[in-house]
Amino acid sequence: MATVPKVEVGTDYKEKYGFFVPEEYVFKAKRGLNPDIVKEISWMKQEPEWMTKMRLRSLEIFRKKPMPTWGADLSVIDFENIFYYLKASDKQSKTWEDLPPDIKATYDRLGVPEAERKFLAGVSAQYESEVVYHSLQEELTKKGVIFTDTDSALRDHPDLFKEYFGTVIPPADNKFSALNTAVWSGGSFIYVPKGVRVDIPLQAYFRINAENMGQFERTLIICDEGSFVHYIEGCTAPIYTTDSLHSAVVEIIVKKNARCRYTTIQNWSTNVFNLVTKRAMAYADATMEWVDGNLGSQITMKYPSVYLMEPGAKGDVLSVAFAGKGQHQDAGGKMIHVAPNTTSTITSKSISKGGGRTSYRGHIKIYPGANNCKSFVKCDALLLDDESRSDTYPYNDVDAENVTLGHEATVSKVSDEQLFYLMSRGIPRGEAETMIVNGFIEPFTKELPLEYAVELNRLIQLEMEGSVG
Amino acid sequence: MVSTEAPLEDLIFRGEPDWLRENRRSALESYQRLPAPSKTDEEWRRTDVSRLDPSAFSRFEKAPAHTTMATNLPKGVILESLPVAARDYAELVQPRLFSLAQAHRDRFTALQAALFTGGIFLYVPDGVEIDEPITGRHFSHESGTTVQPHTLIVAGKNSKFNYLDEYIAEHDDEAGYRSGSTEIFLGEGSQVGYVAVQKWGRNVWHFSDQRAELGKDATLRLFNVTLGGKFSKTRVEASLAGEGSNAELKAIYFASGEQFFDFHTLQEHRVGNTRSDLLFKGALQDVSRTVYAGLIRIEKHAARSDAYQANRNLVLSDKAKATSIPMLEIDNNDVRCTHGATVGPVDPEHLFYLRSRGITEATAKRMLIQGFFGDVLDRIPFEHARKLVEAELESRIG
Numbered sequence: 001m002a003t004v005p006k007v008e009v010g011t012d013y014k015e016k017y018g019f020f021v022p023e024e025y026v027f028k029a030k031r032g033l034n035p036d037i038v039k040e041i042s043w044m045k046q047e048p049e050w051m052t053k054m055r056l057r058s059l060e061i062f063r064k065k066p067m068p069t070w071g072a073d074l075s076v077i078d079f080e081n082i083f084y085y086l087k088a089s090d091k092q093s094k095t096w097e098d099l100p101p102d103i104k105a106t107y108d109r110l111g112v113p114e115a116e117r118k119f120l121a122g123v124s125a126q127y128e129s130e131v132v133y134h135s136l137q138e139e140l141t142k143k144g145v146i147f148t149d150t151d152s153a154l155r156d157h158p159d160l161f162k163e164y165f166g167t168v169i170p171p172a173d174n175k176f177s178a179l180n181t182a183v184w185s186g187g188s189f190i191y192v193p194k195g196v197r198v199d200i201p202l203q204a205y206f207r208i209n210a211e212n213m214g215q216f217e218r219t220l221i222i223c224d225e226g227s228f229v230h231y232i233e234g235c236t237a238p239i240y241t242t243d244s245l246h247s248a249v250v251e252i253i254v255k256k257n258a259r260c261r262y263t264t265i266q267n268w269s270t271n272v273f274n275l276v277t278k279r280a281m282a283y284a285d286a287t288m289e290w291v292d293g294n295l296g297s298q299i300t301m302k303y304p305s306v307y308l309m310e311p312g313a314k315g316d317v318l319s320v321a322f323a324g325k326g327q328h329q330d331a332g333g334k335m336i337h338v339a340p341n342t343t344s345t346i347t348s349k350s351i352s353k354g355g356g357r358t359s360y361r362g363h364i365k366i367y368p369g370a371n372n373c374k375s376f377v378k379c380d381a382l383l384l385d386d387e388s389r390s391d392t393y394p395y396n397d398v399d400a401e402n403v404t405l406g407h408e409a410t411v412s413k414v415s416d417e418q419l420f421y422l423m424s425r426g427i428p429r430g431e432a433e434t435m436i437v438n439g440f441i442e443p444f445t446k447e448l449p450l451e452y453a454v455e456l457n458r459l460i461q462l463e464m465e466g467s468v469g
Numbered sequence: 470m471v472s473t474e475a476p477l478e479d480l481i482f483r484g485e486p487d488w489l490r491e492n493r494r495s496a497l498e499s500y501q502r503l504p505a506p507s508k509t510d511e512e513w514r515r516t517d518v519s520r521l522d523p524s525a526f527s528r529f530e531k532a533p534a535h536t537t538m539a540t541n542l543p544k545g546v547i548l549e550s551l552p553v554a555a556r557d558y559a560e561l562v563q564p565r566l567f568s569l570a571q572a573h574r575d576r577f578t579a580l581q582a583a584l585f586t587g588g589i590f591l592y593v594p595d596g597v598e599i600d601e602p603i604t605g606r607h608f609s610h611e612s613g614t615t616v617q618p619h620t621l622i623v624a625g626k627n628s629k630f631n632y633l634d635e636y637i638a639e640h641d642d643e644a645g646y647r648s649g650s651t652e653i654f655l656g657e658g659s660q661v662g663y664v665a666v667q668k669w670g671r672n673v674w675h676f677s678d679q680r681a682e683l684g685k686d687a688t689l690r691l692f693n694v695t696l697g698g699k700f701s702k703t704r705v706e707a708s709l710a711g712e713g714s715n716a717e718l719k720a721i722y723f724a725s726g727e728q729f730f731d732f733h734t735l736q737e738h739r740v741g742n743t744r745s746d747l748l749f750k751g752a753l754q755d756v757s758r759t760v761y762a763g764l765i766r767i768e769k770h771a772a773r774s775d776a777y778q779a780n781r782n783l784v785l786s787d788k789a790k791a792t793s794i795p796m797l798e799i800d801n802n803d804v805r806c807t808h809g810a811t812v813g814p815v816d817p818e819h820l821f822y823l824r825s826r827g828i829t830e831a832t833a834k835r836m837l838i839q840g841f842f843g844d845v846l847d848r849i850p851f852e853h854a855r856k857l858v859e860a861e862l863e864s865r866i867g
Binding site: 395401 | 791802808
């Protein structure tokens with residue numbers, strides 16, 4: 001028998017999945033996508049049969065759906081040349097030395113602690129946070145809150161999981177949600193019981209599992225009646241990955257009187273295609289808030305949406321995009337008013353620099369019978385030089401009665417007057433521009449927890465100096 | 470439309486120069502070749518033409534299609550029927566006709582280029598100013614016919630004049646296929662006021678392209694009024710091709726009954742130091758529907774451009790529906806662009822205020838509609854047209 005290279009199965013692997021990989025079996029992460037790979041992923045995770053079937057069905061859908069012809073240019077993605085599943089141990093095979101210098105420099109400049117840097121760079125998992133995570137878990141468990149990774153949730157809470165998984169974003173929703181459903185791995189699962197308020201924001205990187213930064217993460221949040229939770233994913237420091245495609249799906253259910261806030265700060269390295277489907281269902285008098293910041297990636301296409309299902313539901317999207325050289329941020333939001341007396345707002349702020357392109361793309365849909373709805377969209381774009389580009393594509397479909405709909409957008413450069421004012425007070429030009437940009441996105445930063453806001457401001461400063469990316 | 474070539478030759482091609490006949494034939498080929506607009510095409514996603522069969526209206530009207538009214542035209546000004554001008558002033562007409570409206574753009578512009586009937590050509594030489602507005606009136610007399618007038622306006626350097634196109638149906642309940650397209654070429658420093666008032670019958674299909682190209686320091690004040698048709702699709706497009714040019718594009722529409730109006734606008738800033746200002750205001754009654762989609766495009770080197778775009782819809786009935794899609798594509802940073810769109814009912818507070826002063830609900834509503842249109846009516850470039858539009862609107866608000 002030919003010598004088969006042995007796979008280093010991480011010790012945690014056994015604990016996590018509770019089975020032993022027979023010696024003769026070699027799970028090698030293959031490139032490309034076919035039913036066998038999907039079956040293997042499901043088998044490796046020891047998933048129930050319904051999930052395996054769902055994955056296979058999604059793969060079919062993914063294959064049948066055409067590539068979107070609108071938005072950013074996606075023709076360069078080679079689906080056959082992508083690893084669709086990597087074990088955690090494979091992921092950490094990189095070393096600190098392999099990282100591109102600019103990423104390392106950014107960590108230095110941002111003042112990210114050494115251990116955290118390695119985690120962000122995908123070099124190691126963040127074991128340091130284990131303690132914090134455990135004490136948090138105790139408190140949450142007391143309240144009946146479930147906060148875990150999505151794979152564990154499928155294993156430990158199968159009924160709850162099956163009831164909601166894929167109900168907000170079915171596999172056939174779009175090509176990339178089908179892809180995600182076929183090969184998903186990692187992500188967060190949160191269940192907040194009736195009337196429970198989770199006071200501290202739950203952050204993805206509290207969890208020790210390295211997979212939460214995965215390519216095809218799958219997040220499911222269920223806020224039961226009258227509950228509240230704030231979930232934060234990502235961070236301001238650039239996340240280095242060699243994977244070129246990131247296609248996550250986030251599903252949220254906000255029941256009667258509940259409120260959910262989901263904050264994302266995404267700063268993928270600039271080789272990444274970031275194609276994410278995020279959607280929430282808000283029921284009677286519930287509130288869903290997306291706070292969405294997009295800084296990194298080569299191409300981002302992301303339109304967090306809220307389906308306003310019952311009267312009194314409220315949806316809110318606050319989005320910031322920063323596109324530097326070679327980047328295209330195609331972001332925005334969608335508000336689907338299904339029930340009467342629902343309200344929504346979308347606020348978008350975008351900044352383009354050094355030939356970058358930002359596009360706002362939004363959709364307000366008000367179904368027949370969803371009377372007395374109100375919706376307001378405001379987009380502001382700042383162009384920092386004459387190589388950059390900004391587009392606004394708002395789509396509005398109103399089929400109901402007595403609806404008030406407003407849309408406003410402005411595109412401008414840094415105002416000469418503001419610049420003059422600051423410079424006349426002895427502030428150098430570069431610094432003055434940075435201050436103006438920070439002021440421009442202030443409605444966004446003030447919605448962030450303090451440490452994130454500080455980091456974001458620092459990052460904008462770096463981007464403005466042109467020392468990064 | 471018409472199956473054999475012979476009747477066409479007889480009906481409308483007769484007496485026309487070879488180049489025009491050739492253009493018409495090629496446009497007709499495009500019409501037959503081009504696919505029907507599909508629902509997946511963004512421009513037609515909300516605009517349903519699947520029930521339109523232009524060949525159902527293959528008759529042309531025999532009565533004169535248009536008259537022009539102008540007094541004391543200065544020397545050198547040409548005001549002529551388009552087919553005659555194509556023969557007598559080919560050097561002016563040939564390079565321009567359908568160069569802006571783009572005969573092969575879609576089925577309907579192709580049909581317009583192939584079968585335009587009559588139409589008006591206006592040429593105002595360099596430096597000529599005309600005080601009195603020139604009026605072109607286009608008529609339809611019968612149901613079931615096709616009427617496709619086309620206006621071509623050429624403004625010489627530093628010329629200055631106002632022009633009004635009126636599209637008039639003899640009977641308000643006429644059905645048929647109608648158009649009313651206009652191409653305006655503005656020479657350096659020219660100032661043109663253009664008003665189009667569309668009052669075709671309430672059962673017609675109407676397609677129109679109004680497109681202008683502005684040279685250096687030219688100023689266009691365009692005003693579109695859409696009232697007629699069961700289906701009306703209008704494109705209003707200004708191409709700012711010369712530095713210092715300035716386009717003001719305004720429109721009002723009043724839709725009632727089962728009317729459907731579609732407006733697509735383009736403010737194309739091709740060079741720097743240009744300005745465009747667009748305001749489309751509409752009121753909707755009954756079960757009418759309107760679609761507005763506008764685009765501001767600022768090209769790479771068009772620095773110091775200033776563009777404004779707004780669409781305001783007043784929805785007077787619970788069953789009426791207005792869709793508004795204002796878009797921007799900005800490729801230069803040294804610009805100022807603002808756009809806005811609103812769709813909403815009459816403000817209940819305004820209504821309450823008037824009611825509390827003893828004004829009946831119907832009167833109060835009428836006053837609010839008049840007020841809504843008031844600021845844009847003031848922008849109609851000349852008195853004659855303003856009075857006409859005010860009277861038309863008055864009779865419809867009722």
